[in-house]
Amino acid sequence: MVELGCHHCGYRWNYRGESAFYATCPRCHYKVRIPNQKVDQTGELGKIGLEEHSKNLTGIAKIVNTVVSQFGYDENMLIQILLTFQKNFGWIPREVLSEVSKQLGVPLTRVYQVATFYKAFSLAPVGKHKIRVCMGTSCKVRGAPVILERLEGLLGIKAGETTPDLRFTLETVNCLGCCALGPVVVVDGDYWGNLTVRNVEKVVRSYR
Amino acid sequence: MPRLNSRADLEELRKEILAKRDPNKPRITVCSGTACSASGARQVAVALEEEIRKRGLDAEVELKKTGCHGFCEKGPLVVVYPQEICYVRVRPEDVPEIVQSVKENRIISRLLYVGPGKERISRESEIPFYKYQKRIVFGLNRQVDPKSIEDYIASGGYGALAKALFEMSPEQVLEEIKKADLRGRGGGGFPAGKKWETARNALGEPKYVIVNCDEGDPGAYMDRSLMEGNPHRVLEGLIIGAYAIGAREGFIYVREEYPLAVENVKVAIKQAEEYGLLGENILGSGFDFHVRVHRGAGAFVSGESTALMNAIEGRVGEPRMKYIHTAVSGIKGKPSCLNNVETWANVPLIIEHGADWFRSIGTEKSKGTKIFSLVGKVNDTGLVEVPMGITLRDIIYKIGGGIKGGKKFKAVQTGGPSGGVIPEEYLDTPVDFDRLVELGSMMGSGGMIVMDEDTCMVDIARFFVGFLLEESCGKCVPCREGLRVLHSILTDICEGRGRDEDLKLIEEIAETMKETSLCALGTTAANPVLTTLKYFRSEYEAHIRERRCPAKVCKSLIAYYIDPEACQACGACLKNCPVGAVEGGEDEIHRIDQDKCTKCGTCYEVCAFNAVKKISGEPVPPSPPRGTRPRAKR
Numbered sequence: 001m002v003e004l005g006c007h008h009c010g011y012r013w014n015y016r017g018e019s020a021f022y023a024t025c026p027r028c029h030y031k032v033r034i035p036n037q038k039v040d041q042t043g044e045l046g047k048i049g050l051e052e053h054s055k056n057l058t059g060i061a062k063i064v065n066t067v068v069s070q071f072g073y074d075e076n077m078l079i080q081i082l083l084t085f086q087k088n089f090g091w092i093p094r095e096v097l098s099e100v101s102k103q104l105g106v107p108l109t110r111v112y113q114v115a116t117f118y119k120a121f122s123l124a125p126v127g128k129h130k131i132r133v134c135m136g137t138s139c140k141v142r143g144a145p146v147i148l149e150r151l152e153g154l155l156g157i158k159a160g161e162t163t164p165d166l167r168f169t170l171e172t173v174n175c176l177g178c179c180a181l182g183p184v185v186v187v188d189g190d191y192w193g194n195l196t197v198r199n200v201e202k203v204v205r206s207y208r
Numbered sequence: 209m210p211r212l213n214s215r216a217d218l219e220e221l222r223k224e225i226l227a228k229r230d231p232n233k234p235r236i237t238v239c240s241g242t243a244c245s246a247s248g249a250r251q252v253a254v255a256l257e258e259e260i261r262k263r264g265l266d267a268e269v270e271l272k273k274t275g276c277h278g279f280c281e282k283g284p285l286v287v288v289y290p291q292e293i294c295y296v297r298v299r300p301e302d303v304p305e306i307v308q309s310v311k312e313n314r315i316i317s318r319l320l321y322v323g324p325g326k327e328r329i330s331r332e333s334e335i336p337f338y339k340y341q342k343r344i345v346f347g348l349n350r351q352v353d354p355k356s357i358e359d360y361i362a363s364g365g366y367g368a369l370a371k372a373l374f375e376m377s378p379e380q381v382l383e384e385i386k387k388a389d390l391r392g393r394g395g396g397g398f399p400a401g402k403k404w405e406t407a408r409n410a411l412g413e414p415k416y417v418i419v420n421c422d423e424g425d426p427g428a429y430m431d432r433s434l435m436e437g438n439p440h441r442v443l444e445g446l447i448i449g450a451y452a453i454g455a456r457e458g459f460i461y462v463r464e465e466y467p468l469a470v471e472n473v474k475v476a477i478k479q480a481e482e483y484g485l486l487g488e489n490i491l492g493s494g495f496d497f498h499v500r501v502h503r504g505a506g507a508f509v510s511g512e513s514t515a516l517m518n519a520i521e522g523r524v525g526e527p528r529m530k531y532i533h534t535a536v537s538g539i540k541g542k543p544s545c546l547n548n549v550e551t552w553a554n555v556p557l558i559i560e561h562g563a564d565w566f567r568s569i570g571t572e573k574s575k576g577t578k579i580f581s582l583v584g585k586v587n588d589t590g591l592v593e594v595p596m597g598i599t600l601r602d603i604i605y606k607i608g609g610g611i612k613g614g615k616k617f618k619a620v621q622t623g624g625p626s627g628g629v630i631p632e633e634y635l636d637t638p639v640d641f642d643r644l645v646e647l648g649s650m651m652g653s654g655g656m657i658v659m660d661e662d663t664c665m666v667d668i669a670r671f672f673v674g675f676l677l678e679e680s681c682g683k684c685v686p687c688r689e690g691l692r693v694l695h696s697i698l699t700d701i702c703e704g705r706g707r708d709e710d711l712k713l714i715e716e717i718a719e720t721m722k723e724t725s726l727c728a729l730g731t732t733a734a735n736p737v738l739t740t741l742k743y744f745r746s747e748y749e750a751h752i753r754e755r756r757c758p759a760k761v762c763k764s765l766i767a768y769y770i771d772p773e774a775c776q777a778c779g780a781c782l783k784n785c786p787v788g789a790v791e792g793g794e795d796e797i798h799r800i801d802q803d804k805c806t807k808c809g810t811c812y813e814v815c816a817f818n819a820v821k822k823i824s825g826e827p828v829p830p831s832p833p834r835g836t837r838p839r840a841k842r
Contacts, residue, residue, distance in 0.1 A: 078522035117524045118505035136426030138583035177429030178243040179583035180280035191246030
């Protein structure tokens with residue numbers, strides 16, 4: 001049970017429903033947000049505090065909770081939370097998204113909207129080695145498109161794809177800020193500068 | 209380290225640090241910016257550390273890993289003080305010799321920079337790249353370790369903050385910035401003082417100050433280098449700004465693609481908090497201010513002020529209408545003052561030296577200096593800080609050392625995807641906010657991409673439109689649809705399907721986008737197309753009427769063929785062709801099968817005899833019959 005107040009008409013009542021995010025005002029049918037601190041997994045509201053609550057979590061929920069609690073259950077930190085997952089997992093599985101939505105008290109649509117809007121997030125598994133080809137203006141005039149084409153030919157995939165054996169993911173980025181080294185390719189954080197069509201193959205081979 | 213509780217404490221600490229340091233003690237500095245690290249500076253630093261330890265010189269020689277020096281072309285850079293000897297392109301193998309030379313006080317001439325007249329230049333400040341710059345904001349980068357607040361304090365850091373807090377009222381700080389006529393370095397050039405005043409006078413608490421380090425322009429990286437190399441200066445500027453505006457909370461928004469900048473600024477914040485320069489009761493003045501770092505998640509449009517504020521709130525970084533300035537209603541509807549990294553970094557300087565000093569640099573309407581990232585087909589790539597009003601020619605030829613490979617200059621692109629290209633006849637234009645806009649370009653964040661004769665202007669326009677098309681958030685129709693149509697027209701032109709009436713249509717769409725788009729991304733999106741069309745119309749016409757690409761870049765309009773007179777049958781192209789389009793054998797002139805050729809250019813690049821030719825707008829000459837022997841061997 002949780003006491004809610006309607007923002008629209010000011011009506012106050014004790015909500016006993018099961019929804020975790022929104023309740024409907026009995027008087028004016030306005031959607032009222034349920035504060036996330038008072039939600040727990042079992043649907044029984046307001047009884048178990050967050051810390052108590054997090055002890056009972058298992059599996060993905062527990063993993064998600066460690067990150068979300070680190071950011072203080074602050075919904076403004078949604079992007080930062082997702083970035084943490086992206087960095088640690090390499091991609092964000094669907095279950096994580098829905099769990100983040102649940103624990104943060106943010107609608108899943110918004111979590112999904114953020115996760116698909118920003119380039120940093122990947123919703124599909126990525127290869128073991130991530131090849132990022134800089135396509136900034138400076139690298140472009142120095143010949144990056146040719147390098148990309150060669151990479152695509154060597155790996156048999158287009159930019160943005162992953163090889164079927166999950167070995168390589170090929171990406172383009174807009175600028176890595178190493179314009180002096182252009183054309184630049186970064187593989188797992190190693191910079192390969194001043195590339196030519198000839199030595200691209202050598203770079204790829206060193207990660208095979 | 210005990211907290212600093214007053215201005216006197218800060219001064220005392222400064223004296224203490226300086227007393228510990230001997231200015232004549234040899235000091236080796238290694239540039240640890242991203243570009244130098246990428247070319248191997250980390251290994252050099254490790255090798256130096258080991259070598260110094262091995263020789264037991266710990267007490268005699270100091271090693272310092274500094275921020276970006278700016279001369280990225282010649283990285284990794286090592287500078288030896290106090291003589292200020294600059295070694296370029298240093299490799300770990302060179303390290304023992306360097307340490308030895310420092311001990312013996314001599315110069316290794318083979319590692320010095322070679323000047324335009326083949327002379328070797330030892331002093332850093334005499335290298336033309338540095339000589340013509342005026343590094344007031346950026347200069348400290350090469351002397352301080354970004355991870356050490358003591359370095360920054362020793363060089364006079366946080367003195368401006370103390371001055372502002374104890375000698376000036378917030379109104380006086382604001383007046384000083386207004387008087388200095390500091391304009392936003394992020395691109396628009398909006399007066400910072402005016403923005404601050406609006407935020408200060410706006411109703412609503414709390415107020416926020418924000419550093420915009422979401423530097424998305426391809427080819428521009430000066431914000432990153434400042435953030436990486438000297439985060440304390442940005443932080444000091446931000447605290448002063450917060451004091452003037454009356455903000456208690458601040459955000460630093462950094463691109464996720466800049467991990468080192470995030471790391472360094474986080475360290476800087478922690479140190480400043482430990483020293484009592486940030487947090488509660490700064491320097492015992494009673495002023496509280498907290499800062500949080502937000503990482504961006506890779507969206508070009510979220511560098512726009514309203515979009516950035518959405519992103520800080522954890523939402524999708526889409527811009528909104530700006531009926532009301534963000535300075536009045538920004539984050540969570542509260543007054544929020546957003547400035548670019550470089551703008552904030554200028555603030556401590558203005559407070560310290562006074563507005564009059566700042567006004568003495570630059571032109572009538574644009575004061576101070578500006579950092580540009582000079583990249584592309586130029587000899588000495590890097591970050592250059594120059595006073596406003598310097599000509600493009602000086603930047604490219606005096607500082608940048610001219611065009612790579614002795615090619616001919618064609619155009620310089622300023623302002624990133626929102627800017628335009630400037631052709632040779634305007635090279636003597638003084639660079640400031642207003643003059644660049646007059647030419648149809650803009651200052652932008654300061655990217656300056658030099659293009660030579662091998663760059664096709666239609667292709668460049670298509671590249672920028674393609675970039676923006678991908679980055680457009682899709683909220684407003686003119687930008688979303690306009691870019692899509694522009695891109696398809698430009699692709700048609702590049703692929704030889706252009707029609708005469710296309711040019712008129714381009715102009716019409718561009719005009720509409722300019723008038724009706726929601727944010728600056730859309731309103732300026734057509735600039736690259738319009739400027740290339742204005743200055744290089746003939747190139748567009750060649751594509752459309754003659755199906756010819758004058759720069760020989762657009763793939764559909766070019767062909768490769770092997771000149772039988774020059775071919776030596778070495779087999780390099782045959783071996784390297786990824787699609788097997790080259791035919792021939794030992795002692796037989798090679799031929800390219802035009803049907804198989806994908807025009808990747810590999811053969812052109814690998815040929816040592818210049819026998820592979822690119823042609824455009826003319827039929828491919830017939831190849832000699834099979835079995836023809838190369839000329840020299842005939």
